[in-house]
Amino acid sequence: MTYLPPTAPVLDEHGRPADQIRLLGLSATGHHGVLDHERVDGQTFVADVVVHVDTRRAAATDDLVHTLNYASLAQDVVAVLAGPAVNLVETVAEQVAALVLDRPGVVAVDVAVHKPGAPVPVPFTDVVVAIRRDRTKLPSARFDPTAAPAASVAEIATPRTVEDAALSVAHAPVEDPDPAPPAPDRLDETPGGPVRAVLALGANLGDARATLREAVHELAQTPGIEMLAVAPLARTAAVGGPEQPDYLNTVVLVATALSPRQLLHACQGVEQRHGRTREVRWGARTLDIDVVDIAGIVAVTDDLELPHPRANARAFVLQPWAEVEPGAFLPGLGGGPVDALAATAPDRDGVRWLALDWLNEAPAPVAAPARPAAHAEPPAPPVPLPPEPS
Structure with missing residues (x-):
C-alpha cells in the first residue's frame, strides 16, 4: 500500500x-x-x-x-x-x-x-x-x-x-490545561561579558561610502558595542532582486555586551537613521546591516537567524571578512573556513575591487584578488578608525 x-x-x-x-x-x-x-x-x-x-x-x-x-x-x-x-x-x-x-x-x-x-x-x-x-x-x-x-x-x-x-456529537465542557510557560529565548540573554560578533554592511544609494563611514562611527558609539576592526571596502554587483547599482560592502568585527536581539535592534536603529526601508525584497537600499555571527551561536527565530542563513554563499560578505580576519570560521550548517567559502561563493566574480584605506577621504581601490583567498598574500592589517570629528 x-x-x-x-x-x-x-x-x-x-x-x-x-x-x-x-x-x-x-x-x-x-x-x-x-x-x-x-x-x-x-x-x-x-x-x-x-x-x-x-x-x-x-x-x-x-x-x-x-x-x-x-x-x-x-x-x-x-x-x-x-x-x-x-x-x-x-x-x-x-x-x-x-x-x-x-x-x-x-x-x-x-x-x-x-x-x-x-x-x-x-x-x-x-x-x-x-x-x-x-x-x-x-x-x-x-x-x-x-x-x-x-x-x-x-x-x-x-x-x-x-x-x-x-x-449527535456531545459538546461536554473541557477545561483547558494551564499553558506551559514559554521556553526562554537565548537570543534575549545578555552575555556574562563582551563577546565577539561579525556585522556586514552594504549600501548602493546616494553617497554609499560616506553612509558606510558614518554607520561605522555610529556603531562604535553605541553603548555595549566596541569596534575591533574594519574590513576593506568591496565594490560588488547586486545579487538577486531588480536591476540596481553596484553595492559598496564591508564587514566589521565588534565586541558586544548586548544580547543578540539587542544588537539586532541597535543595527536596525542605525539603518533607520539613514532612511532604510524594506519595501522590495533584495532591492536597492541606503544602508543594510546584517548580523552575521555572534559568538558562534546557532539559533532560529522569527526575527533573527544565527549565523546569517545566506552568509556562506555571499562573496561580498566573505571576502572582506577573510581580509580582515585570516583564519575566520563561519559556524552552522553550510559553514566553514571563511577564505575557502569566499573562493567558491557563487557571486565571487561580482567583486569588482577592494579599497584598503576606505575610511579616509581618498581610498585607493585595488583589483579583487584573482586567486582564492586561501592562497592570497597576507592581508593588510585592520584599518584603524579615524578620530571622531570635533
Whole structure:
C-alpha cells in the first residue's frame, strides 16, 4: 500500500520551502461507508499524513516545544479513523486535515486516506483519497476526538448522514490545561561579558561610502558595542532582486555586551537613521546591516537567524571578512573556513575591487584578488578608525 505525496513544495510566509514531518501507515478499524455492512462489520482504514512545518528552530534549540508532537498527532488521526461513522472517505480526509491545521506552526498538510476493502466490484488493490489543505484553503469538515461519544451497535447499524453525525456529537465542557510557560529565548540573554560578533554592511544609494563611514562611527558609539576592526571596502554587483547599482560592502568585527536581539535592534536603529526601508525584497537600499555571527551561536527565530542563513554563499560578505580576519570560521550548517567559502561563493566574480584605506577621504581601490583567498598574500592589517570629528 504505497502512496506518493505531491512533489510541489509548500512555501512558508517568507517564500522558503517548508520542511516535512511524515506519519505513514496509521491504521484503525472504522465503520465509514454508505452500505449497511460497512457500518456493521467495519474495515481497515489507513492514513498517511505529511505535515509542512519549519523545523529549524526545533533543531537549533533541541526542544520539543518548538516542533510537532507526532505521537499525539498519530493518536488523534487514529481517533478519526475509528471514530463516529461518516459516509465518505473524503469527509474522513477533511477531518484529519482540520485537526492537523489546528496545531501551531503548521503551514499546510497532505492527507491520504486508504480504504483497501472498499466495495468495488472489480479487482483492485486500493482506494485512496488524497488532499492538500493550508490556512488559505481550510478543511470543510472538522472532528473533535475528545468530544465524540462511542457509537453503539444500534447506531452503527443505522446509516447516518454527515449532518446527522455532526448533530449527535456531545459538546461536554473541557477545561483547558494551564499553558506551559514559554521556553526562554537565548537570543534575549545578555552575555556574562563582551563577546565577539561579525556585522556586514552594504549600501548602493546616494553617497554609499560616506553612509558606510558614518554607520561605522555610529556603531562604535553605541553603548555595549566596541569596534575591533574594519574590513576593506568591496565594490560588488547586486545579487538577486531588480536591476540596481553596484553595492559598496564591508564587514566589521565588534565586541558586544548586548544580547543578540539587542544588537539586532541597535543595527536596525542605525539603518533607520539613514532612511532604510524594506519595501522590495533584495532591492536597492541606503544602508543594510546584517548580523552575521555572534559568538558562534546557532539559533532560529522569527526575527533573527544565527549565523546569517545566506552568509556562506555571499562573496561580498566573505571576502572582506577573510581580509580582515585570516583564519575566520563561519559556524552552522553550510559553514566553514571563511577564505575557502569566499573562493567558491557563487557571486565571487561580482567583486569588482577592494579599497584598503576606505575610511579616509581618498581610498585607493585595488583589483579583487584573482586567486582564492586561501592562497592570497597576507592581508593588510585592520584599518584603524579615524578620530571622531570635533
